[in-house]
Amino acid sequence: MLVDETTLVEQLQDKHSKEKAFRVLISQYKERLYWHIRKMVINHDDADDVLQNTFIKVFKGIDSFNQQSKLFSWMYRIATNEAITFLNKKAKERSIDISDYQQELVTKISDDNWFDGDEIQLILQKAIAQLPQKQQLVFNMKYFDDLKYDEMSEILGTSVGALKASYFHAVNKIKDYIENQTD
Amino acid sequence: MNKFKDIEDLESYLNKSVKSTGFKTPDSYFTGIEDRVSLNLFTENLPKETGYKVTDDYFNGIENQILEKTINQPKVISLRKRIVTWIPAAAAACIVLFLALNYSTKAISEPNNDEIFSWFENNLITVSNTDLAIAFEENELNELDFSNSFNDNELENYLEDIDDTILYNEFEEE
Numbered sequence: 516m517l518v519d520e521t522t523l524v525e526q527l528q529d530k531h532s533k534e535k536a537f538r539v540l541i542s543q544y545k546e547r548l549y550w551h552i553r554k555m556v557i558n559h560d561d562a563d564d565v566l567q568n569t570f571i572k573v574f575k576g577i578d579s580f581n582q583q584s585k586l587f588s589w590m591y592r593i594a595t596n597e598a599i600t601f602l603n604k605k606a607k608e609r610s611i612d613i614s615d616y617q618q619e620l621v622t623k624i625s626d627d628n629w630f631d632g633d634e635i636q637l638i639l640q641k642a643i644a645q646l647p648q649k650q651q652l653v654f655n656m657k658y659f660d661d662l663k664y665d666e667m668s669e670i671l672g673t674s675v676g677a678l679k680a681s682y683f684h685a686v687n688k689i690k691d692y693i694e695n696q697t698d
Numbered sequence: 699m700n701k702f703k704d705i706e707d708l709e710s711y712l713n714k715s716v717k718s719t720g721f722k723t724p725d726s727y728f729t730g731i732e733d734r735v736s737l738n739l740f741t742e743n744l745p746k747e748t749g750y751k752v753t754d755d756y757f758n759g760i761e762n763q764i765l766e767k768t769i770n771q772p773k774v775i776s777l778r779k780r781i782v783t784w785i786p787a788a789a790a791a792c793i794v795l796f797l798a799l800n801y802s803t804k805a806i807s808e809p810n811n812d813e814i815f816s817w818f819e820n821n822l823i824t825v826s827n828t829d830l831a832i833a834f835e836e837n838e839l840n841e842l843d844f845s846n847s848f849n850d851n852e853l854e855n856y857l858e859d860i861d862d863t864i865l866y867n868e869f870e871e872e
Binding site for chain 2: 534537538541542545546549550553554557559563566567570571574575629630631632633635636637639640658659683686687689690
């Protein structure tokens with residue numbers, strides 16, 4: 516049974532119940548956060564590292580969490596930032612742009628043991644990888660994660676209107692990419 | 699009492715009265731609607747799964763890995779925090795010591811003669827010949843009894859047996 520966020524935060528910020536509450540937190544949110552991260556970093560081992568770093572940051576920062584946003588929005592934002600930081604670091608090591616790095620990752624995805632998508636799924640991932648970072652995030656969060664625009668606005672700190680526009684442009688570019696690939 | 703005779707009369711009335719519902723749309727809403735509908739139809743045909751996968755037991759094992767790095771991690775107290783914690787205790791200890799040293803009325807007891815002799819015998823106190831000369835007046839030294847004198851043979855044997863280094867050191871001190 517899911518524990519409601521307010522109760523969970525209270526327990527996390529109480530040193531007597533923090534440990535138990537943190538276990539519940541991991542159990543409740545590990546999969547959602549993992550798949551969000553995985554869609555950004557592509558590779559499973561990298562997603563695993565970023566996920567663990569995310570929970571470590573949550574554990575260290577929970578005492579100062581002021582509940583101005585929802586707990587999940589806060590964690591989602593940490594996960595997003597950790598993934599972007601990770602990608603930037605990897606891209607810098609290779610002396611290439613983050614977008615080029617992501618496209619490179621997706622190019623190799625068909626050889627990845629942890630990808631069993633069909634041809635259209637592969638093309639879709641390649642199409643997403645060629646989008647600007649923000650549009651990738653918006654598309655993945657709206658299309659795959661089924662987040663509402665209000666929730667995305669809280670996570671990304673962007674207005675609903677801007678997010679809708681971002682999604683519209685993202686879908687347009689994906690459509691163009693796929694149509695070019697399949698012509 | 700219904701003022702309309704029949705449905706045609708009602709329709710005639712409505713056609714002549716307010717047509718607007720009062721509802722409004724954003725500017726240029728209808729301009730881009732074809733594109734939006736087209737895109738929605740497009741996404742309807744896209745796969746809903748990414749194709750990414752994990753091992754069956756991945757999510758079972760990840761909890762323990764995270765707990766090892768958080769809850770089960772030994773707490774590291776920074777040096778600064780340790781110092782800050784101990785400053786008040788150290789300050790209090792210094793104040794107590796200061797007060798004890800400056801306001802203590804208990805006198806240090808003077809050693810008795812037996813204690814002093816014991817210290818000399820066990821070489822815990824060494825006194826140079828110069829100190830002895832200063833400590834004793836000449837007349838006091840003259841009164842010392844040297845009745846235990848040594849004959850020449852005993853003296854010669856002593857001088858031959860003694861380690862020369864001891865003699866050199868004694869001469870150097872004088």
